[in-house]
Amino acid sequence: MIGALLMTTAAETRTKRLTYNRTIGVAAMQGRGFYYPWAVSVAADGRYFVLGRGSDSDPRGTRYTVMDFDEQYYGTFGAFGKGEGQSLWNNCTAIDSAQQLYQSDESLHRIIVRNLDGDLLDTWGEYGSDEGQLNGPTGIAVTAEDELLVVDHQNGRIQKFTGNGKYVSSFGAPGSGDGQLNLPWGICVGPAGDIYVADWGNDRVAKFSGDGEFITNYGSSGSGEGEFNAPSSVAVDDDGYVYVADWANQRVQVLDSDGEFVQLTRGESTNSKWAEEFLDTNVEERAARAGANLEPDIEFNTDDLHEQSAHIEKYFWGPTHLALDNDGHLLVVDSNRHRLQVFDVG
């Protein structure tokens, strides 16, 4: 797929890969909306299953919200707790070819399996560092063989399981050398079956073969183009373009299949359909908001991009997860802003 051309200030010619399309969702402690969404998975029928982290002060956000690209709402399920089917620290979600829905719980060190109606099918995983045990599972992804890759965050490795939790294999070890991982977070499988890991603590993306053989690293520490600061998630499209949620840099970067920088965006959020409906019924807030400058020119006394994102509403603020849907969109889970920013790919 050939991308549109983008002229830069340096008079370079680059491929623009992402074009902002829309924003989805609205803050909602319960029901329709999200409260600290953390990840999203896309079903074969196109529905989005947005997994909420919630907050310690209001755990009602610890739930799935189900909707689609047009913000048609299908309901919620899941709850905060240690009981059956409940979770404490949701981290990631994935769907296999049989349309089984997986979610990782970073606090209870386990994987919950449901059908798309939210019915509990299975729960597996136990705390530890031995083979098959987990310590703070974060990112998850499904392989072409319908096996589940689990980022074993605190153990600094990736483990592969069958869908019902039987251990298959493992690769990676704590460290900063090639093939080593430092508190890895996100994971995805590329079109050729290669595995990409957002190596959070090493500020890079690590690429492995489907068998776990180290191939290469992309990026290094920093805030320049192609550099990362604690990346949280990675997605790869059918053309091999690599999308990285550059979490502490509060942006999303695009690399080509060779790892070369292509594009970055800080976010361009506009009001979603649900946000508009909220403002329709809260006319005082709509009026006050209309008179506000949501992109104020502020002289920040820090280089911390977190501060900028806390002030400028359209920017990403804590992008935790990326996913590609079935219709050529990149979904950016914009966690602290309780929304998804959606970009056209290509």
Added chain:
Amino acid sequence: MGVGNYTEDDVRECSRAFTGWTIGNTEYMTLKAARDSVWPYGRLSYHFEYKADDHDNGEKEFLGRKGNFNGEDIVDIICEQPATAEFLSRHIYSFFVADEPPVPEWPYKPPRDPKAIAALANVYFESNYSIKAMLRFLFKSDFFKSDEARFQRIKGPAELIASVMRLTEEFGKPDISMNPMSQQAQFMGQHLLSPPSVEGWHWGTEWIDSGALVERVNFASEHFGNLDNPGVQSLVNRILDAGDDIAPETVVDNALVELAITEISDNSRDALIEFATKQSEIATADQTPRERVVNILKLAGATPEFQRA
């Protein structure tokens, strides 16, 4: 600056100087705050805005100085006051060295160590009002490192909780189970991030009243008393390093070392030894030596020495 160093007129003139200083997007931010609104997309951090049209450009008189002051001028004038230097110095001394009297008594009670306060105030002026320079001076000073400064501060609730949790090793990484700890601080009189007034909390002996003391002792006792805590297991292992049959006096002294109680009154130590001795005399078959050590740790957590830093 502290009460008594300015007048009501100064306060009024000061407020005139800050006219025009406001938050950006005033109407929207005010409405969001009033409604506690996180909609549609979460909180927006406040940002500063200066509205020149709203500023009072008339002459003001503040702390004996006259001029068309703006906010920055007020800050400069406050920084130049000797009272500011002493106020900051006493706060820093009280936080890091030894408890000063409660702040409301400062106009009437001299500093505990006037030379130290004067030295800190001097650094404040010589460094052009640098808190960093004051702290560097303090940490290198003799009065900070002297024996007289040891255990002369009542631990604040947050400090007490942290000191217990570090010993019991219940805190490793951020975890949801730690949330109740903030409530414990509240029970002891410190609602974290929500001091009772702009003056902050009253530190020192004001942390201790009959209700708060019970909470403090119970908290330490509960956590030292749980042998499932990895830190408690380590403490007991080290205390009984020479074997389960060591003398009660040795057990107590080992426990004091492990709890970093390096100085203790005879009263406190004698009470602990008496308890340890009686406990060993009436030991029952279902109480292990390790459990008896835990009981000593629980009681040691109640000593005045552990409640201090």
